Amino acid sequence: MNRIDRLTGIILLLQSHRVITAEQIAAHYEISVRTVYRDLAALGEAGVPIIAEAGMGYSLMRGYHMPPVMFTEDEAAALFMSGEIAEQIADESLRDSLRAALLKVRSVLPADRRDYLDRLSERTKVWLSRRSVQEDEECHQALMRLQEAVVRRRCTALRYDAGNRGEITTRMVEPLGVVFYARQWHLIAWCRMRKAMRDFRLDRLVDWEVTDESFLGHEDFSLSEFLEEAIRGRELVPATVIFHPQVMERVRGEMMCARTRETRLPDGRYQVDTLTGSLEWLAGWLMSFGTTVEVAEPLELRSMVRNLAFQIAEAHAGAFENIPTLLT
Template sequence: MNRIDRLTGTILLLQNHRGLSAAAIARHWEISERSVYRDLAALGEAGVPIHFCEERQGYVLMADYHLPPIQFTDQEAAALSVGGVVARNMADESLKAPLRSALTKMRSVLPAASLDYLKGLEASVGVWKTAAAAPGHAHRFMPVQDAVLRRRCIDLCYDTGGQGRLRRRTVEPLGLLFYAEHWHLIAYCRWRRDFRDFRLDRVRELEVLEGGFDGHVDFNIDDFLASVIADCELTPVTLTLPRTAVDRFQRELFGTPTQQTDLPDGRCRLSILAHAEDWLVDWLLSFGPELRVEAPQSLRRKLGESARQIAEQHLGKPLT
């Protein structure tokens, strides 16, 4: 990055923070604090109103100062455009409208050559959407995200386990997490008096309440996820499967470390720590007869029993 881009980026940093120390700016750009002081002096000489705020112990911009309209490079515009393609297919309807608006604003400041570049890019990039949102339940993300940031309680009607068992509860929303091809709300449930994980596509009704909530000020979504994994009772599982199936296996097995050993016959032996053995049975069956569980015996028995029931159902007679 050249110095002009860094100076412009420093202004953007200060616009988006209420006070940054020279050390914080240096860490962001991976430069020395002495270089930061030189940059701040250069910006001051150019008329950018930056001053040190004792109360915030950092450098701030005057509140009424704004950069002129931002110009995007082709690479920056392409990155945002591709991100938009991905987000349109992973987000619900509540996110799509503001996303379209933001991308339209970006395109409005691009020169004609850059617009032609983006049209070619968008024609050559696609995302296969693997799961459609449930009808009538596709406007959840933005209201929930807003409630998380504003610390507003949510009253929701939730389909527990996706089995039609509806329960109404009030929760304190703390974060959003995308895994297993769905968005999940992590919240403190006042009914259960504990943290809970709610799949957004299973929320049937949702109302953001006027009342806010206190507490959970140190909540961090990554720390929460790590603690959940650490608290789970894990079962060691060893299995073998064709090397061609390893990529799918590792991609779909959320949050579980995998040890892999390549075998001479073109198969792989995988050792994992499983969180829920019952769920694992149904998922492992989807790999077909090429997957073989070596241990534990309890999982082998459950797989065998499930496979037997499936076979009897389709053959129309008991297996002997």
């Protein structure tokens, strides 16, 4: 990115934040803080009214706005692709707002940019695993309303199936964040019943209601730190699995473990070293690869896969007792 584009981008950052620090600007553009100071000084000399708040950061003088900035083809394409991905993982409430926002973006594009996006949409598709229609209906309008509860700090009453076993508990929670990971949306909230932070999967919400009650506190809560601590606090078990090369694309797309490292072996297969929080889940998932996978370590996981194979064979043995053996 050249300096002119970066200076324009810094104005947009200032315009989109009430206050932003030099460190945040530096991290956004992957430049040094000293370079940020030089860029801010250059903008000030050019007449951009930047206000420095001691101990807070930088902001634009109230009432100052840049003229609308025209999107390049790459920027418009990036917005389109982001929208296509969000269509796959969002609920209907978020999709409606996203479609409306992208429609407004299209409306300010010149004809050649709109034609470019039309051609792109015809030639580009994003397909991700989706929940069933019934589950989509059950979570209808959940995401946007829960996001609003987080921002407005509104207590929320939940009826929650904690273990997905049909044992429903009623909770009053103080919602602090919404995050998408492991192919599911999660609500991170302070649970008054457990008196601790809890992670609630949205697909396990039986019913919920945002109340008029506001809550205080949790000013020092960090969503990123909570998630990192949750991963570190989980008992992770190292595992080494060897896959045939033809299934590696699927492995990379589906393996939901903490960390993985791939090593190409001399025979062309791939050794994958990973950390998992559930050997049972990993064993069941590995069974779906049939003979294209081999567990190297730990022996407990190898034994689990072997036992599952025997159980599957035994479960299907009776179906062939009365079928004559076919000779080839």
